[in-house]
Amino acid sequence: MANRPNRTREIAAELRASILAGDYPPGVPLPSRAELTERFHVSPMTARNAVEILRAEGLVELKRGSGVYARAQRPMLRSARNRLSRAERAAGRGAFTTDAHTGGWTPRCEVTVRTEPATDTLADQLDIDPGEELLVRDRTMSAGFEVVQLATSYLPAAIATPEMHEEDSGPGGIYARLEEAGHELDRFEETVRIGQAAVEEAETFGVAAGTAVFRLTRRAFTTERVVEVNNITMLGDRFTLAYDLPAQ
Amino acid sequence: MANRPNRTREIAAELRASILAGDYPPGVPLPSRAELTERFHVSPMTARNAVEILRAEGLVELKRGSGVYARAQRPMLRSARNRLSRAERAAGRGAFTTDAHTGGWTPRCEVTVRTEPATDTLADQLDIDPGEELLVRDRTMSAGFEVVQLATSYLPAAIATPEMHEEDSGPGGIYARLEEAGHELDRFEETVRIGQAAVEEAETFGVAAGTAVFRLTRRAFTTERVVEVNNITMLGDRFTLAYDLPAQ
DNA sequence: GAGTGGTCTAGACCACAAC
């Protein structure tokens, strides 16, 4: 019935315990492959696979030519209930800024803006015609020095004001600008899935490809229409999403 | 700059494409390790690692002594916006039943009931004293023949009625019983994280340990108090969570 | 140059499923 003892998992478990016990602060590498091979009397391949398990868990970071390092255990960012409230917009904060602010982080955000025609999917989500011009805002968001969230926002160009084309859309972000332009926001709809970081995303986040991420799609509604679709990718092990649901 | 070509990933990519092209319907195994070794002129270890990549992605299932099989591509269950609405309870459906029903699935649910004293964490979440007796309902939920969700619900025993101790709590579930007992539900609070399936969970779900799962914690509130905490684990690649957020 | 991780080889024995 029982398999072989599985030394790989045993070694991974021992290393995991050491890491969680704080034995490997930043800058201190874990034992090298050669060292593990000797210490645990296993082949290099087994030692390698043990470390690979920890990498898949997001516990360690492998640096070629340098070593294996424990990833800092950072407290969670909380994607808060109130992040889309009008009060927060009035205070000049966008959704991500609200999240980071609540968690005591220093938010940073890099934006690029462009226009492009709507794909069939986006046209459907925005309830417009395919090919209609969209204002696209790509954002890379960091907490401290770590990239934790990517977002691509799509607005029908027809309702975009000149300042929405600016990289810095001003206090309160796009939602505040939309309301100033007479598009009073009524509600948001969010769908949440689990995805795996693509190679490019993984590089941006500084994690292994395939690492679990949240994939959110948020649609912003006025009472009349959809005014924005926002596709958001969040590093899975850095966020807790919070929602309030009325009992109705 | 460039590494070795990485045959492992190449092979995984080729197999992945075949799977998505529908080359491996249920019952038809992928090429065996020996076959891959020969066809791609690689070592058995490389062939094995290529398949391992697909397993980590949840694309295939490995059956010892039998073969590697593509997991059926099933449409998503949708954890819907209206799943906690009073209208659904009135229709005799619980939250999971609502989800499954909306997706056209046949829901099944196995329940075990017990009582136990509140841990510190649960006492804090329920706003009661540690050690106070709790009614605990463990549920294993399936859509069709596949287990897709586990949930453990905690209620202060002080507010539990006899029928809540029954395995079948009746139409509309516990929430309906709570309202009948005078605890009118006001709102729910949900937090969502990404976790990795523990060994036991993985066996129940029939997936590899470490597979990404949703971990939800739902708290049910009346205007007076917290009446329930529900810890839910959902198979990550089978659910889309949907939420409505008022702009306030 | 020495040491690290990245990748791969060419075997091996085992438990298990299917025949």
Next chain:
DNA sequence: TTGTGGTCTAGACCACTCC
């Protein structure tokens, strides 16, 4: 009994980092 995946061995060469 045959073939499958589960696990492991004991090496190897490479690109890269650090000294």
